[in-house]
Amino acid sequence: MTEHKEEKMGRREFLGATGAAGIMIIKPQLVRGTAANSAIRLGLLGCGKRGTTVATSFANHTAARVVALGDLFPDQLDKGKHHFDGIAAKHGYAGIDPKLMFRGPRAYQALANCPDIDLVQISTPDIFHPAHLEAAVDAGKHIYCEKPVAVDVTGCKQVMRIGEKVQNRFSLDIGFQCRNAPPFAELARRVQGGALGKIACGAAYYQSTGAFYPPYPNATPLERRIRTFLWDRVISGDIILDQNIHLVDLCNWMLDAHPVKAIGTGGRGVREDPGDCWDHFDVTFTYPHDVHVNLNSFQAGKALSDVSIRLFGAKGVAELHYKGVVGIYGEEPWEWEGSIGPASPQRGHANIYSADADWPSKKAKGISPNALEQADAEKEKAFLESITSGKFHNQAAVGAEGALSTILGRQAAYNQREMTWDEVLASDQTYDPELQRIDLSEFE
Numbered sequence: 001m002t003e004h005k006e007e008k009m010g011r012r013e014f015l016g017a018t019g020a021a022g023i024m025i026i027k028p029q030l031v032r033g034t035a036a037n038s039a040i041r042l043g044l045l046g047c048g049k050r051g052t053t054v055a056t057s058f059a060n061h062t063a064a065r066v067v068a069l070g071d072l073f074p075d076q077l078d079k080g081k082h083h084f085d086g087i088a089a090k091h092g093y094a095g096i097d098p099k100l101m102f103r104g105p106r107a108y109q110a111l112a113n114c115p116d117i118d119l120v121q122i123s124t125p126d127i128f129h130p131a132h133l134e135a136a137v138d139a140g141k142h143i144y145c146e147k148p149v150a151v152d153v154t155g156c157k158q159v160m161r162i163g164e165k166v167q168n169r170f171s172l173d174i175g176f177q178c179r180n181a182p183p184f185a186e187l188a189r190r191v192q193g194g195a196l197g198k199i200a201c202g203a204a205y206y207q208s209t210g211a212f213y214p215p216y217p218n219a220t221p222l223e224r225r226i227r228t229f230l231w232d233r234v235i236s237g238d239i240i241l242d243q244n245i246h247l248v249d250l251c252n253w254m255l256d257a258h259p260v261k262a263i264g265t266g267g268r269g270v271r272e273d274p275g276d277c278w279d280h281f282d283v284t285f286t287y288p289h290d291v292h293v294n295l296n297s298f299q300a301g302k303a304l305s306d307v308s309i310r311l312f313g314a315k316g317v318a319e320l321h322y323k324g325v326v327g328i329y330g331e332e333p334w335e336w337e338g339s340i341g342p343a344s345p346q347r348g349h350a351n352i353y354s355a356d357a358d359w360p361s362k363k364a365k366g367i368s369p370n371a372l373e374q375a376d377a378e379k380e381k382a383f384l385e386s387i388t389s390g391k392f393h394n395q396a397a398v399g400a401e402g403a404l405s406t407i408l409g410r411q412a413a414y415n416q417r418e419m420t421w422d423e424v425l426a427s428d429q430t431y432d433p434e435l436q437r438i439d440l441s442e443f444e
């Protein structure tokens, strides 16, 4: 048996732990009142930036209505009520009932056990995801949980165990919405279909501006850490896990595998915020068949954002940008119609780039250059469809696989040595045992 086959089998077993779709189909009308033509009642946990964006998109693109809110902090809850009352008014239904607003450290339990909701959307800081996910699974609600599923190996294993409890009774999605971006889905379909031939290597870049927060002068030290969690390694998992994970997940998806080992470096060269996250990582992942993918990331300042992947194969090159070119160049060429900017490597002249002379006419036709423009809406539609059709999703294992793959890279970089998937999976790496027992009682 080749190394690749062994690896793939191992991966299937891994994903099989919680990833199987299952065969029992429950009639949609039996799923706690979520019949196909009635509204699905959504409770949002974490009324911050991402939570508000996704819940608003659910309300605008699907049959879901935001009817309940939960948050650690009252100001966030009030902001959420104001926003979602406006959305309700726009759609012509009642706003948030104040009785369905839950505040404080136990808001997640109150929301999960609230009989007036069908679906819990978990959009809290990363360290809380396993606990918040478990409460919602135990309550039997449909769940949309943000990535990463956890910040450390023990958290990922907890999520895999939680996933086993789902038992095809309801749907659980993880927020890897990039997979639902139509241009990326088409690219992945072609790569998986062999358009590149044998793949040798890849290069992924997540180059991003920094996270900026107001000073919160009256906050306690813990409150400040939670409100500015993207600066905080323990609460966010560091930039590679909180943000760059999207690229690792896309590589796992396109290569239909997870990395078997990684080596890396990185550091905190220019960031001046009071946190401890690094501002850059440089990690080389080895996938089965000795495919090497280098992930280079930078997060700081305000100067540049560009997110991309290139995969290099015997027959061609796949290129993916959040904003820019999405296409395949080589023997089986294809280019997404919204591609813009410095474009494809030309045959035989890898360093020669052409500007997109067609862009003005594409723009006139209303074509967006943002490859992710439809990602959230498509993701939410697919999730709602899984609920109303009874063909439930269970993405706990895919979420854990993406997080563990990224944690493999992070730990290799922190430890400045090569680490293997097996080593990481066998470990009980816990980011900060003290903080894992984070005491939120001051916010009661």
Ligand SMILES: NC(=O)c1ccc[n+]([C@@H]2O[C@H](COP(=O)([O-])OP(=O)(O)OC[C@H]3O[C@@H](n4cnc5c(N)ncnc54)[C@H](O)[C@@H]3O)[C@@H](O)[C@H]2O)c1
Binding pocket: 045, 046, 047, 048, 049, 050, 051, 070, 071, 072, 073, 076, 104, 105, 107, 108, 123, 124, 125, 126, 128, 146, 147, 148, 175, 176, 177, 226, 227, 229, 242, 440
């Ligand atoms: N899928 C994506 O592309 C994407 C993009 C951005 C963020 N995210 C993820 O979304 C999550 C939230 O990120 P954000 O940028 O919205 O952060 P944010 O700080 O804007 O929002 C977090 C919210 O959670 C609340 N909160 C904090 N701790 C809580 C607790 N214990 N119980 C209840 N509420 C709590 C905060 O008060 C805040 O309202 C993170 O996991 C992040 O990784 C995903």
